[in-house]
Amino acid sequence: MHFEFIHSIDQIPQSFWYSVKKTQDPFCNYAFLAALEQSGSLAVESGWQPFHLLAYQADTLVGMLPLYKKNHSYGEYVFDFAWADAYHRHGIHYYPKLVNAIPFTPVTGARLLVSDSHDPESLLVDMLAYVKQQLPLLAFSSIHCLFPSKRVSNSLTQQAMPQRLSVQFQWYNKGYTSFDDFIQRFTARRRKMVRKERAKIAAQNINVVKHFGASLSQTEMDFFYQCYCQTYLKRSGHPGYLNKAFFTQLLNTMGDNILLVIASKAETPIAGALYLYSEDQLCGRYWGAIEEADALHFECCYYQGIEFCIDNKLASFNPGTQGEHKILRGFEPTYCYSNHWLEDRPFQHAVERFIEQETPGIKAYKHNAEQLLPFKQPQG
Structure with missing residues (x-):
């Protein structure tokens, strides 16, 4: 060799x-x-x-x-x-x-x-x-x-x-049949917290949609890239390491592995989260927002991912590194x-x-x- x-x-x-x-x-x-x-x-x-x-x-x-x-x-x-x-x-x-x-x-x-x-x-x-x-x-x-x-x-x-x-925090599918089935494992106090967070989304007139497969297009990816750059600029002063050409090529060559969650308020997109997935795992990779809203990050980056895993029988969900706040939402160290x-x-x-x-x-x-x-x- x-x-x-x-x-x-x-x-x-x-x-x-x-x-x-x-x-x-x-x-x-x-x-x-x-x-x-x-x-x-x-x-x-x-x-x-x-x-x-x-x-x-x-x-x-x-x-x-x-x-x-x-x-x-x-x-x-x-x-x-x-x-x-x-x-x-x-x-x-x-x-x-x-x-x-x-x-x-x-x-x-x-x-x-x-x-x-x-x-x-x-x-x-x-x-x-x-x-x-x-x-x-x-x-x-x-x-x-x-x-x-x-x-x-x-x-x-x-x-x-x-x-x-x-240590990272990951979610594991225990054969759940629905999101509600998942949070039935929670104590009453923590179950109430999650339901309250999810209810805040509807109360703010925000609609969240999962785009994948045939429902995913360049339009959603272009909007997500706008969110990605703006959030990076706010956090670190630069528009992010990954450029628009990367996300476009990813869409063209790995479209069957991409889940893109888009949140809209009064039909105007305000935030997005990009995931990649295989036959058994979902990985949350990037998040961005052009307008802040209470509990929006939790909904787009955690709860929507958990729902997707349950609906598609994926075994695990890696939402990204760090973040102890994931623990109270069912992500295990x-x-x-x-x-x-x-x-x-x-x-x-x-x-x-x-x-x-x-x-x-x-x-x-x-x-x-x-x-x-x-x-x-x-x-x-």
């Missing part, structure tokens, strides 16, 4: 994509990765420069590892700013580094595209081992695998890439994983100690969050 680094997904022969194992992950696939690159959303200023690794068996391409050169740590949602600061204080460069991740997408899932002829887990381990060997020659400080599955993360831990935990290899041995040992010291606090946080869930205690 031999390997090759490339700087664009367009350098990969199309024949490879037909041989790729079909994955439930809507993000680790050609359409999503190509939309990021071909739209220009990964321009140098974004901080995500493609540096993918290809694996060949003889002369046949069998695997593609999405890798990105990073000159900062934004958009990763696994926070290593303290590590970068420690490097800086010792006069050592932490950037550039390499990450095996999906840009701006903190969702657990596949971290390798692989042909049907190979096992994804073992090939991922082999490819990351090759990257570790090449770090000194490529002048990267480190390699980081972000949001792999627990099983893959455990395998990488056995390859001297220590595992770091984080769930571990996420990352694995890290730093070429500088003393710093690698320091990071290992950091993770070891950090882990009990992460576990305690998850435990405490579980105590706040709104579900009724089981009888007996």
Whole structure:
């Protein structure tokens, strides 16, 4: 087996994509990765420069590892700013580094595209081992695998890439038949809270509609992009990393995986939330509003997603990272994983100690969050 680094997904022969194992992950696939690159959303200023690794068996391409050169740590949602600061204080460069991740997408899932002829887990381990060997020659400080599955993360831990935990809040479908069936699991107080929040939407003369499949068009996507930019500007002073061309290409190539929730007031659109979904999971990705309204974020980003999962029998719903307010609305604390290899041995040992010291606090946080869930205690 031999390997090759490339700087664009367009350098990969199309024949490879037909041989790729079909994955439930809507993000680790050609359409999503190509939309990021071909739209220009990964321009140098974004901080995500493609540096993918290809694996060949003889002369046949069998695997593609999405890798990105990073000159900062934004958009990763696994926070290593303290590590970068420690490097800086010792006069050592932490950037550039390499990450095996999906840009701006903190969702657990596949971290390798692989042909049907190979096992994804073992090939991922082999490819990351090759990257570790090449770090000194490529002048990267480190390699980081972000949001792999627990099983893959455990395998990488056995390859001297220590595992770091984080916590997200996810919704799980327990075979619910309706939204009301779902909140019947809540205590009376929390059930009343949810119903009150949903009632506020109608009381404000707001109508919320789910667009997917044949009901989804460029008109809804254009309006959503307006919301996305305005909300980013309000929060951070820039219009967002993803441009209009990205969302248009996503609609054209992944329309069957998109749910777009649009809220209107007196028939005028005022807010939107964009989700991607597979056969078993819904992922809430982006939200924006041009007019604020009480409880509107909860309705568009949480309750509409839960309804969609119940109606379409999806097993889980990842509404996005962070946000303890999700707990009271039935989103359960769930571990996420990352694995890290730093070429500088003393710093690698320091990071290992950091993770070891950090882990009990992460576990305690998850435990405490579980105590706040709104579900009724089981009888007996």
